[in-house]
Amino acid sequence: MLCLSVPISCLGSPTSQLSPVGLLLQLESIPYSSSQLCQQWNRRTWTTWSQCLQPPLGSGQSSLEGVFGDTVKSVPVMEGDSVTLHTDTQLQADEDIKWLFGPNTFLIAEIINGTVSFSTHDISEGFRDRLKLDNSTGSLTITKIRNTDAGVYELSGRNVPKFNISVYARLPVPVISRDSPLNLSSSSSASTCVLLCSVVNVSAVRLSWYKGNSLLSSISVSGHRISHFLQLDCLNGSYSCVVAYSFTNRTTHLTNPELCQVCPNSLIMLISAAAAGFLLFLVVAIGIFWICRKSRKAHEEGKRYLLFIHL
Structure with a gap:
């Protein structure tokens, strides 16, 4: 029922x-x-x-459940990476399975009578030497992912979800540079610091500026070359730019203080920290020198005492 x-x-x-x-x-x-x-x-x-529409499953995966009970897991993968489609089950000793790919459900891999084999069909040839099949669980691993690997994968004969693999281009490293404040607006002061975070050849990414762990601004963009600016009066803390997909990201930290002047308060704190560090180093050095001198003096007194007893 x-x-x-x-x-x-x-x-x-x-x-x-x-x-x-x-x-x-x-x-x-x-x-x-x-x-x-x-x-x-x-x-x-x-x-x-x-x-019907399930919430995200974590790690970039989501699930879509149709009216007739077909569940499809979304699996985002970076181009060149490897991915394993887990069945989360154990195969029976005499159980046969088949992995199918694409809208026409081409056979790409199977286990028959305990023997693992891969199809030689034209479609399957694109997977040559890149498929691994676990004969105990039936989980399928695809290595060195390509754009042509995107699509739906189905394990025939098992009550497991289908897997919809989406292949994403590798994220570039964000580049931080300085731009002229006059390019931002005519009202900007010449002393204003405008930082640009740029990436090239990206699609459907989020570009964000952070101060420490706090998000300052963010945009979602696609394009051959995109930039996201950050307008500052001076540097007051650590800044970074992050380019991200929903499941991974790359970060560049602002390490060149010459791009923007440091805020006076931050400069004072920096100098104070440096002075405190130097003072601590000096105290430690004096302490080590005093201990070594005392040890040497005790050693010399010990030698004199032994010489006196010998005489």
């Missing part, structure tokens, strides 16, 4: 205009109520309409 909760908003009511789900149920002659749907029907597996 299959019992599924179906929201009223999905079904409508028998006397009002039916929603798409309610109409579909009516066409299939399936009885329903506003609170619960119970029907013994093995041809299809119904899912709760209100839960």
Whole structure:
């Protein structure tokens, strides 16, 4: 017996205009109520309409559950990296499985009678020497990911989700430079410091400025060359620029103090910290010198005492 909760908003009511789900149920002659749907029907597996779109699963993965129960995990991968499609199960000793790829579900790998083999089909040739199949779990590993590897992967005969691999270009290293404040606005002062964070050949990335761990500003962009500016009067702390996909990022820290002048208060604190460090070093050095001198003096006195006893 299959019992599924179906929201009223999905079904409508028998006397009002039916929603798409309610109409579909009516066409299939399936009885329903506003609170619960119970029907013994093995041809299809119904899912709760209100839960069709699942929240992110973490690590860049998300799940989309269709009306008829097909669950697809989204798997973002950087070009050139490796990825493993985990089945999270153990295969039975006599169990056969097949991995299928693409809209036409081409066979790319299989385990038959405990033997692992890979297809020689034209589509599968693109995976040559880049597939690994775990004969105990059935998990599939793809190495040196290419753009052509993007698509849906399905494990036939097992109750596991499909995997939709998306391939992303590798993130470039952000470059921090200084721009003229006059390029920003005519009202900007000549003493204003304008920092530019630039990246090239990116698509669907987020470019952000941080001060320490605090986000200052952020933009979502695509393009051949993009820049995100940060306007400062002076440097007061540590700054960094981050370019990111939803699942990974690259960071460049501002290490060149010549790009912007340091704020007076920060400069005083920097000098004070340097002075304190030097003073600490001096105290430690004097302490070590005093200990060594005292040890040497004690050693010389000991030698004199031994000489006196010998005489």
